[in-house]
Amino acid sequence: xxxxxxxxxxxxxxxxxxxxxxxxxxxxxxxxxxxxxxxxxxxxxxxxxxxxxxxxxxxxxxxxxxxxxxxxxxxxxxxxxxxxxxxxxxxxxxxxxxxxxxxxxxxxxxxxxxx
Amino acid sequence: xxxxxxxxxxxxxxxxxxxxxxxxxxxxxxxxxxxxxxxxxxxxxxxxxxxxxxxxxxxxxxxxxxxxxxxxxxxxxxxxxxxxxxxxxxxxxxxxxxxxxxxxxxx
Numbered sequence: 001x002x003x004x005x006x007x008x009x010x011x012x013x014x015x016x017x018x019x020x021x022x023x024x025x026x027x028x029x030x031x032x033x034x035x036x037x038x039x040x041x042x043x044x045x046x047x048x049x050x051x052x053x054x055x056x057x058x059x060x061x062x063x064x065x066x067x068x069x070x071x072x073x074x075x076x077x078x079x080x081x082x083x084x085x086x087x088x089x090x091x092x093x094x095x096x097x098x099x100x101x102x103x104x105x106x107x108x109x110x111x112x113x114x115x
Numbered sequence: 116x117x118x119x120x121x122x123x124x125x126x127x128x129x130x131x132x133x134x135x136x137x138x139x140x141x142x143x144x145x146x147x148x149x150x151x152x153x154x155x156x157x158x159x160x161x162x163x164x165x166x167x168x169x170x171x172x173x174x175x176x177x178x179x180x181x182x183x184x185x186x187x188x189x190x191x192x193x194x195x196x197x198x199x200x201x202x203x204x205x206x207x208x209x210x211x212x213x214x215x216x217x218x219x220x221x222x
Binding site: 043106 | 149158201
C-alpha cells in the first residue's frame with residue numbers, strides 16, 4: 001500500500017514553454033502533498049506544501065508564479081513549471097501524506113531538462 | 116534555526132565492517148526524526164523513525180537528546196546497503212532533510 005506515482009518520469013522542453021508534472025496517490029487519500037527539488041547526490045529541497053482544496057504554501061525563495069501547484073483532489077497534485085529556463089532543469093519529487101501521521105510516501109521523481 | 120546536519124558526504128566501508136552515519140539536529144522541543152534511504156534509481160523510502168525504536172535491515176538509530184544526535188548504525192555492512200541516506204526532522208508538519216550521506220560498501 002501507500003504508493004505514489006509521478007508522470008512523466010522524464011520530460012524535455014524548450015526554454016519559454018511550460019511543463020506539467022502530475023503526482024498521484026494510488027491507494028490512499030493524500031490530504032497533503034509536498035513538492036521537492038533534488039540536485040545530483042544532494043539533499044531534497046522542499047518547494048511547497050499543498051493541501052487538497054486550498055492554495056499551496058511555498059517555501060522562502062520559491063517563486064509561486066513560476067511553480068504553479070494545484071491539488072484539486074485527494075489523489076492528485078500537479079506542478080506546472082511556467083516559462084521554463086535551463087536553470088529549472090532538475091529532478092522533481094513529490095510526496096504524499098494521509099491522515100494524522102507525519103510519514104510521507106515518495107514518488108519516483110520526474111527528470112526535467114530544459115533546452 | 117531548526118535544521119539537520121549530516122557531516123559526511125561520502126562514507127566508504129568494506130563489507131562486514133561496522134557503519135555509523137552521523138546526523139545532528141537543532142530543534143527547540145521534542146524532535147521527531149526519521150532516516151530515509153534512496154537506492155540507486157529508486158525512490159526515497161522510509162528506513163527508520165525514532166519513535167518506533169525498531170531495527171530495519173539491521174540498522175538502528177538512537178535519539179540522543181544530550182548530544183542532539185540521531186546516528187544510524189549497522190554492525191556489519193552489506194554491499195546492498197550502498198545508497199544515499201537522509202536524516203530528516205519534522206518541523207511544522209514538514210520534513211526537513213539533511214544533506215545526505217552516500218554510503219558505499221565495497222566487497
